[in-house]
Each structure stands twice: as C-alpha cells, then as structure tokens.
Amino acid sequence: MVRAIRVDSRTKPRPMTATSRPAYLDGKDKKLLKCLRAGDENCYEILVRSFGPRVLATARQYLRSDADAADCFQDTFLAVFESVDKFEQRSTIATWIRGITINQCLMRIRAQGRRQEDSIEHLLPVFDERGDRVRSYTSNRSCGIGDTIDAAQMKRIVRENILSLPDTFRVTLLLRDIDGYSTKETATILGISVTAAKTRLHRARTALGALLQPEMERLKYHADV
C-alpha cells in the first residue's frame, strides 16, 4: 500500500541559482524526506512515482536515445537513494533530483566519449573579409497550404530541433537557456572556461535559430493569411 504523500511532479523546479535557491523544504518535502531517511520502502516508491515523470522528461531532454534515458532514470534514482542522508535541504527535493538527473545525463554523455559530432558551421552566420554579414540564415523552405502549426506543435518542433544539436552545443544551451543556470555555473558544470561556454552558447543559439527559421516562416505565413 502506497501512502498518500502527494507531490506534484509536473511543477517545474526553479533554476538553482544563488538568488533563487529556496532556503527551506516545504511540509510535503520534509515529510517525504523524513520517511525516506527512515528507510520506509513505500516512500521510495512514492518518490519514484512522483518524481519519475520529470526525471524521465529531463533525461529525454539531454539524451537522444530512449534507451539512454531509461538507463539514466535508473542511475538517477540509485544516486538519489544513495544520497538521501547527504541531502543538505538547501533546495526543494524536486530541484535536488533535477540536479542529480542532469549530472547523470552529463556523465552518460561524457562516458560515451568524444564522438565525431555533426558540424553546425553551415548554420552559423558568414562574414566577408571586411567583417560584414554576408549571409542571413533565412531559409528558402517553401510553405505548404494547410500546413498549419499551433503552439503545442511549435513546442514539439523546438524540442526536436534542440535535441538535434550536437551534444556539446545542446547541453550548453539546455543548461543556460532552459535550466536557467548562469553562464558561469554552466561553465563550471561543464568543466570549461566561461569564454568557451559563451562561445558554445552563442553557436548553439545561432544554430537553433537557423533550424527554427523555416518553422517561423511557416508561422508568419499563416499569420499573414
């Protein structure tokens, strides 16, 4: 029998920044933590069921294959179970688990080694010898009649395009723009210099823009119709 501690797993945790980090756990978190630390089996199940959907979504956000996301799911909860006693309660449980999930994803990406990544050079702006911008990244893709798109579809398209970016750029963009870490925190997490993080971030954003441009053209097209 699973005890009824209700935890809303669909609530997106706030980014872990120095200014927004919550100081205390709320009542539900405290109750759950106490129960986990007591080694109550039911509470472990509650934890997995409550936070599992968000963990799986985060893993799918960072990792390309469903198999990797499933493995990351297991590794995340194992790491959570092992570190329950070390949790310092300087964030919500959701934020803490999200941090562990991201860490597990990054470890998995690193463990896969430095594969030959697809180049994104063709998606970046081009400058002439005087340093003037010579090519905008506007796409020539044509729009089909009836090719409508709504907000939910747009979200899906954006997520798919983020997922299509090479690991190096995708991870930087997710940490900085989606998970809300500062550029300095992103650099620290990735073990690179702030300058390198800024370069990767700029390239990732520019490449994403180039990939999304055709969809934006379609939206504009339909908005104009």
Added chain:
Amino acid sequence: MLTCKEFDDFMVDYLEQDLSVWQKFMCWLHVKMCRECAEFVRDYHRYIKLGRKAYDAPDEAVPDTVPEELIKAALAHRESN
C-alpha cells in the same frame, strides 16, 4: 564602428550586459546602424524565448506516468544495492 563580425563576437556579453560602457555603446551603435545585425539580435531574442517556452509548464514533454517496468526496475535496483 564595429564590424558585424566583431559585434557577433560580443553578442553573448552584450545580451548579458557584461561589457564595459564603451563596448556597450559600440555594440548599441552598431545595432542602430546595421539593419542585418538588428534583425539578427531580434531573432536571437525570439529563439531564446521560444526555447524556454518549449519547456514551460504545463509541459507536454513530461509524461503523466512512467512505464511500470522502469519504476519496478528502479526500485529493484535499489534493493540489489
């Protein structure tokens, strides 16, 4: 005045307000004078927002439930460790 390439190199710092007053002014001036870069900055902001929005709550990317075998495996994984 900055070239487009030089401005591009400053983009992240420009958006993060991490430039000296002089550099900030030079970037601002470039954007005022260069239509291409002004459009680029506008789109750049738009795509950052679009990216954030794609993961906003309510988030369709978050499944309502996790496959039962994954939950069972995670709990079994714990017991075996």
